Amino acid sequence: MLERLQKIIARAGIASRRHAEELIRSGQVRVNGVVVSELGAKADPERDRVEAAGRIAERPPEPSYLALHKPVHVVSTMSDPEGRATLRHLLRGLAGGIFPVGRLDYAASGLMLLTSDGELADRIFRNSARLPQTYWLKVAGRLTDDQTQEVRREARVRLRRLRSPGAAGSEPANPWYEAELTGARRDLLRRALFALGHPVEKMKRVKLGPLKLGNLAEGHYRRLEPREVKQLRRFVEQPKGAMPARREKRTNRNALRQAKKSRRSTR
Structure with missing residues (x-):
């Protein structure tokens, strides 16, 4: 599966994604021995040999x-x-x-x-x-x-x-x-x-x-x-400020009560 080079480099612990982009721009990244300087370049971490700043980007073990x-x-x-x-x-x-x-x-x-x-x-x-x-x-x-x-x-x-x-x-x-x-x-x-x-x-x-x-x-x-x-x-990974459904239901019930009160007051 193809992935962006900066992601492969960061996952291997060689550099952060931002620093990996700098390495790519400066020509310090090779894929199968060929220098790659395009930020959008991708590689297959399972098949391709990726090197950054002289270090091989090895896939780390699956997390526990x-x-x-x-x-x-x-x-x-x-x-x-x-x-x-x-x-x-x-x-x-x-x-x-x-x-x-x-x-x-x-x-x-x-x-x-x-x-x-x-x-x-x-x-x-x-x-x-x-x-x-x-x-x-x-x-x-x-x-x-x-x-x-x-x-x-x-x-x-x-x-x-x-x-x-x-x-x-x-x-x-x-x-x-x-x-x-x-x-x-x-x-x-x-x-x-x-x-x-x-x-x-x-x-x-x-x-x-x-x-x-x-x-x-x-x-x-x-x-x-x-x-x-x-x-x-x-x-x-829920969006910041997202509320549980239970709270949303309570809010909706409160809104309905307020609407009923408003209708009564206008009669």
């Missing part, structure tokens, strides 16, 4: 995408100066170059995304404020309905009470709750609960954007399915 179930008391980085357990301890046997996208608190558990795809990771970081996350959490005691409403209002999250995962019969005195929020709201949620006298005791992320923790065992990881990678790409 992992979903990992982080246990509590594991640092969500690949190394730790204090000598605590890290994600690297859970990824023994995997090739290097994999890194976590985002973090989870030391005392929290749940779903984490790891990848060697720097471009996708950068997109996720830049769109983290729009990436919804779902947590299961347990607090000290039990929230009243009024307190639940106050937390929703203060932290601007969706919060509902759950039956304890796997439990049967009557609900316990301190049930599990499910919170839907963005990463930036996590600390607000903790502070709102603490202020009400119900500090968070356990916190577990079960969903990150389109990715779900599912039945993945604690301390284990799995490779993402190709469809999951596509879903994640589509999610972070």
